[in-house]
Amino acid sequence: MLARGLRAIADDEDGSILPLILGYMLLAVAVIFVCVCATDLYIAQKRLDSLADAAALAGADGFTLEVAGEGVHAELTDDGVRDQADAVVSAVAQDARLVSAGTPDGVSARVTVAGSWHPPLFSPFVPDGVPLEATATTRTALR
Numbered sequence: 001m002l003a004r005g006l007r008a009i010a011d012d013e014d015g016s017i018l019p020l021i022l023g024y025m026l027l028a029v030a031v032i033f034v035c036v037c038a039t040d041l042y043i044a045q046k047r048l049d050s051l052a053d054a055a056a057l058a059g060a061d062g063f064t065l066e067v068a069g070e071g072v073h074a075e076l077t078d079d080g081v082r083d084q085a086d087a088v089v090s091a092v093a094q095d096a097r098l099v100s101a102g103t104p105d106g107v108s109a110r111v112t113v114a115g116s117w118h119p120p121l122f123s124p125f126v127p128d129g130v131p132l133e134a135t136a137t138t139r140t141a142l143r
Contacts, residue, residue, distance in 0.1 A: 037119050044117040045132055051093050052113045052136035055085040059101055059109035060140040074142040076103040085111045099133065110137045 062080030066073055078101075085101040096115040103109055116129035 033121055036121060040120050041117055041130070044115070045134070048096060048113060048115050048132050048134040049136070051089065051096055052111055052134035053138075054092065055088045055098070055101070055113060056109050056111040056136035056138040058088040059085040059103075059111050060138040062109070063140050063142075065142075072142065074107075074140050076106050076109055076140060078102040081109045081111070085109070089113060107141075108137050108139045110135065 059081035060076065062084035063074035063076050064080065066075040081103050082098075082101040086098050089096060089098045093113070093115070096113050099112040099114045101109070101111045112133060112135040114131065114133045116131050118129045119126055
């Protein structure tokens with residue numbers, strides 16, 4: 001009698017593991033998708049940061065030498081910074097653009113670049129992409 005009762009309970013449980021397995025597989029795929037997209041977004045932002053750093057460094061090389069008394073110092077201009085930074089951005093990046101480049105104090109070069117990120121999977125859900133922006137500042141020194 002006990003064996004027959006256990007067998008009846010076991011027969012009722014046939015196939016109930018399949019929805020559980022499918023649910024866990026769906027959850028695993030969703031986690032993998034989110035991790036892939038987050039990693040790709042992080043890498044895209046780091047590339048834009050590197051481009052802004054390189055453009056600011058090049059912009060800091062756009063100085064002119066000014067003689068004042070017995071000393072010589074490097075003077076940055078907005079046009080010089082913009083020309084140098086634009087040359088780097090146009091040579092290196094296809095999908096990034098120079099937003100602004102200038103010098104706030106005549107010694108520092110501040111450059112802002114922008115781009116957009118498109119998810120590697122299911123990009124039709126985000127057709128315009130996600131806007132990204134990076135700003136870098138570099139100082140020039142003459143010794």
